[in-house]
Amino acid sequence: MASTLNLALHERAQRKSLITVAEWETPGEGNTSVQHREILGRRVEDSSIELNPDIQTSTDILGITYSDVAKTEPQQTLDPAYIMGGSDLSSYLSDAMLENNIAAYNGRFNVYIISAFIGDATNGYKAVKHSGCSIIPTSIGGDAYVAMPLEIHFSNDITKGTVDKLSDDFVFTADVTI
Amino acid sequence: MDKEKAVIEFLMTCPKIQGTPLYFNFANAANNTKQLITMANEKALHRPYIDGSVHKRYTLTLIDFKSVAYQPIVSAAISSNENLEDFLQVQDIIDWVDGQNELRNYPNFGQDCYIENMTVLSDSPDLNGVDTKSNPALAKYSISIQIDYLDESKVIWK
Secondary structure (H helix, E strand, C coil): CCCCECCCCCCCCCHHHEEEEEEEEEECCCCCEEEEEEECCCCCCCCCEECCCEEEEEECCCCCEEEEEEECCCEEEECCCECCCCCHHHHHHHHHHHCCCHHHCCCCEEEEEEEEEEEECCCEEEEEEEEEEEEEECCCECCCCCECCEEEECCCCEEEEEECCCCCCCCEEECCCC | CCHHHHHHHHHCCCCCCCCCCEEECCCCCCCCCEEEEECCCCHHHCEECCCCCEEEEEEEEEEEEEECCCCCCCHHHHHHCHHHHHHHHHHHHHHHHHHHHHCCCCCCCCCCEEEEEEEECCCCCEEEEEECCCCCCEEEEEEEEEEEEEECCCCCCC
């Protein structure tokens, strides 16, 4: 069943209502780990989640064309992504990049895609969680400020659910399938 | 947050502005009088980001009136030329604004606005003209100050 949009008739969903959040862990004291969450896209003017569908088409003898999506490899590019004070992700990825610590990128992130145009604070906002994603810095440098463009490669290991609020301390509740 | 009030309070901490008459938009021009002139900030220059924050620009002009001395520059007395000294006083304001930017000491635009940069649009004061009808004649120097800031008031992610 299709979700209900919380938009007025003909109202367009604002770009800020499609939110991508990265979640990852770093070692803490002893055997503990520290969880981090950070919204992606600060100071980014334009960024889209590209599905990169693998489309296979065939035409039968009646002239009917069939198009089948064999797979998608969703990806999102954030450019520029500036190194900014207060950004745990800037700190984590810049360290990894400068040390060429590839293991720090590969499959280390959960990425939530939150559709704030579906749902509300009472019932929760629709969200999907991609587990085991890779967030990869592709370069570092730029002109006046240090930029570190990022590529997010989504895993398609999806859990559907909702988040209760639009802040880093949200609680993700997976949908229950009966 | 009222940005005009924030900027006025900030500029009044400048040693070259403290204690001198400072007018807003309208001025009773006299020697050492200063006048702040607001400028319309074009919405077309706003840059929205995907998280709902917007890069904005605030600009204003500071006019400094200085009495004119009919005094030629004589090489032996160059350091005591009144017109040159007045010019350098206005230059000091430019240097002060630049210095505050280096220290990241900015006007308070409120908790939803983060100032990224404050700059004077020229390296030296602009002489807009001399009013010879006033007594004494007044030179009108101007400097324009541009403040770039990030407005996060419409961000929905808290």
